[in-house]
Amino acid sequence: MSSTSLSLxxxxxxxxxxxxxxxxLLANAVAAxxxxxxxxxxxxxxxxxxxxxIRYGVAPDHxxxxxIVNSLHEMLDAFPDEDAAxxxxxxxxxxxxxxxxxxxxxxxxxxAVILATGAIRDxxxxxxxVDLPGSYGAADFxxxxxxxxxxxxxxxxxxxxxxxxxxxxxxxxxxxxxxxxAVDLRTxxxxxxxxxxxxxSAVTDVHVFGRRGPADIKFTPIELRELGEVNDxxxxxxxxxxxxxxPASATNNQLKVMLRTLNSWRDRPAGTASRRLHLHFWHAPxxxxxxxxxxxxxxxxxxTDAEGALVRTGEFHDYDVQAVYRAVGYYGTRVVDAPFxxxxxxxxxxxxxxxxxxxxxxxxxxxxxxxxxxxxTKSDALETITNLVADAEAGLLGAPTSEEDVLDVxxxxxxxxxxxxxxxxxxxxxxxxxxxxxHTRERVKVVPREEQVSVSRDAQSxxxxxR
Numbered sequence: 001m002s003s004t005s006l007s008l009x010x011x012x013x014x015x016x017x018x019x020x021x022x023x024x025l026l027a028n029a030v031a032a033x034x035x036x037x038x039x040x041x042x043x044x045x046x047x048x049x050x051x052x053x054i055r056y057g058v059a060p061d062h063x064x065x066x067x068i069v070n071s072l073h074e075m076l077d078a079f080p081d082e083d084a085a086x087x088x089x090x091x092x093x094x095x096x097x098x099x100x101x102x103x104x105x106x107x108x109x110x111x112a113v114i115l116a117t118g119a120i121r122d123x124x125x126x127x128x129x130v131d132l133p134g135s136y137g138a139a140d141f142x143x144x145x146x147x148x149x150x151x152x153x154x155x156x157x158x159x160x161x162x163x164x165x166x167x168x169x170x171x172x173x174x175x176x177x178x179x180x181x182a183v184d185l186r187t188x189x190x191x192x193x194x195x196x197x198x199x200x201s202a203v204t205d206v207h208v209f210g211r212r213g214p215a216d217i218k219f220t221p222i223e224l225r226e227l228g229e230v231n232d233x234x235x236x237x238x239x240x241x242x243x244x245x246x247p248a249s250a251t252n253n254q255l256k257v258m259l260r261t262l263n264s265w266r267d268r269p270a271g272t273a274s275r276r277l278h279l280h281f282w283h284a285p286x287x288x289x290x291x292x293x294x295x296x297x298x299x300x301x302x303x304t305d306a307e308g309a310l311v312r313t314g315e316f317h318d319y320d321v322q323a324v325y326r327a328v329g330y331y332g333t334r335v336v337d338a339p340f341x342x343x344x345x346x347x348x349x350x351x352x353x354x355x356x357x358x359x360x361x362x363x364x365x366x367x368x369x370x371x372x373x374x375x376x377t378k379s380d381a382l383e384t385i386t387n388l389v390a391d392a393e394a395g396l397l398g399a400p401t402s403e404e405d406v407l408d409v410x411x412x413x414x415x416x417x418x419x420x421x422x423x424x425x426x427x428x429x430x431x432x433x434x435x436x437x438x439h440t441r442e443r444v445k446v447v448p449r450e451e452q453v454s455v456s457r458d459a460q461s462x463x464x465x466x467r
Contacts, residue, residue: 006030006037006392009400011106013097013335014116015045016052017072017374018364021381022114024075027088029389041089042110042406043076046096047149048418048452049426050076052118054374056146057139059173060188061180063442064222068374076420092406093418094453098336100415101406107359108402112388114361115338115347115354116381119330119370123345125165128287130326134159134294138166138174138327145177145198147191149449154193157201159322163297165285166327167210168218172227174325179206179233179277186439189430191447205276207319209283211302212310214245214262220373221257227277228261234271237262241281284312288324296320330370344369352384359397361388422456429455 010026012019023041030039049055051069058065076089097103106113122137129135134156143151164175177185182198190198210217217224228235247259262279283299290296301315332345339355341348346369347362354360363384364377372380391397410417418426426446433444446452 006033006039006389008039008112008392008397009110010039010041010112010114010388011110011406012041012043012114012116013106014052014118014364014366015043015047015050015091015093016116016118016364017054017068018118018366018377018381019043019045019052019114019116020050020072020075021378022116022363022385023089025378025381025385026388029385039088043089043091044095044097044106045091045093048094048449048456049423050091050093053120056148057120057142058146059142059177060146060190060194061176061185062173063188077424091418091420091423092410093423093456094449095410095415095417100413100417101409103335103337105409106406109400109404109406111392111397111400112359112361114352114363114384114388115335115366116362116364117333117335117366119332119345119365121331121333122326123329123331123370125285125326125328127285129289129294132288132290132294133292134290134322135288135324136326138164138170138325139330141174141325142170145190145194147194147445147447149447149452153447155197156323157197157203159294160202161205161319161321162203162207162323162325163319163321164206164208164325164327166208166329167212167216167281168327168329169220169223171208171210171325171327172219172223174327175206175208175277176227176230178203178325179275180230181232181275184231187441189434189441189443189445191445193447203275205278207278207280207321209280209285209299211282211284213281213304214242214259215250215255217255217258219258221254221261224258224261228265230277232273233275233277234273235265235268236276236278237266238278238280239266241279242266283317284310286316289318294322294324297324330365332366332370351387352380353387353391358391416453416457418453418456419460422460425459426452426455 012023023043027039030037054069122139144155162178164171182195247256250256250259282302284302286298286300288294288297296318298316298318301313302310303313305311334340339348347366348355349362349367352361352363354362361384363381430443430446434441437444
């Protein structure tokens with residue numbers, strides 16, 4: 001490491017895995033240097049609580065994935081209790097950049113700003129009927145069942161037959177939550193309003209459609225295997241979708257495992273479960289139809305040509321469904337006054353350096369698009385931080401032009417921001433609610449934003465803020 005003294009003040013916008021990994025990697029990079037390096041990092045989040053899509057984008061019956069929160073917590077809680085003043089990373093929640101404070105105000109107070117806002121909106125699906133009532137974006141449904149504070153508390157679940165478009169893990173999460181009996185979710189951290197909604201669901205059949213074949217699925221083996229373990233739900237597959245599919249010819253071990261799993265389900269005898277989950281392949285959506293609401297969906301069969309390109313066959317199939325969930329990908333969350341590529345839904349950048357904006361960086365899905373798993377987010381953050389440190393060493397980062405603490409700016413505007421101490425209080429409050437719940441749980445998630453803020457700020461007022 002260079003022995004050049006390095007003193008940095010950095011803002012990170014977004015407290016999901018991408019932002020937290022970036023902050024942790026930056027803190028470690030500066031700490032590992034020889035000399036008297038120092039970095040102060042402020043981590044801004046538009047929601048009152050940290051963790052982003054880990055808290056609001058992972059199905060409640062996936063405690064293994066949510067266990068990642070433990071490692072993220074450790075990164076932000078390096079100096080708890082009496083050593084709080086030594087924390088390198090300061091969490092500032094319930095603050096939306098572009099609404100509560102401008103990007104320019106941040107850039108005046110920090111050597112660098114890293115945008116890690118991720119992607120929480122659904123990508124568009126351009127087919128007729130996509131806007132009919134009963135056609136939903138998967139991201140909206142996930143936000144509902146994960147208790148996002150900015151979505152409605154109820155969700156229409158009158159459909160008995162449902163289509164889910166997509167062949168990735170989000171599609172599986174949506175399909176599994178729709179097909180699963182609510183009683184089997186009672187011990188998870190699912191919000192009570194969501195549990196009540198699912199208990200009244202009329203669903204009997206969930207159809208999952210992918211454009212390509214079984215050898216091109218984007219699931220992970222664990223996600224797929226869990227699908228076959230759902231109580232009182234039969235998996236239905238169709239032999240014509242598996243012509244020429246041989247697990248032995250899979251391009252990697254993960255795919256080989258998944259194809260074997262699918263084949264094992266094909267060999268099962270017909271079931272008698274009260275609900276069914278149908279997996280369809282080689283189906284490209286063509287049109288959603290209905291008189292004032294979703295009543296059916298049409299697909300065209302597909303195949304691959306000699307070069308492996310997907311082509312349409314001219315063979316159409318209609319399915320009677322009363323709801324459609326579109327899990328065809330996410331679209332980036334832009335930051336007011338930051339460059340944005342509308343076509344790709346990302347901030348234009350090279351290696352995390354935002355095009356034409358010295359001192360401005362990007363990481364995570366807003367940098368590269370909504371692809372890859374959480375592990376990819378960490379390696380992606382490493383590239384951005386490596387370039388930021390190199391720019392700092394080369395003297396390419398301008399010094400802050402204002403010494404005013406950003407918390408003073410937020411206080412002056414009356415912004416009810418939350419802090420790490422506030423999150424610890426909210427976390428403890430949710431865990432206490434879980435312990436006393438009629439169905440004992442690890443936690444009961446507080447949904448209303450105002451309640452989250454109230455619990456957090458009550459605790460903040462009882463302790464000295466980290467300034």
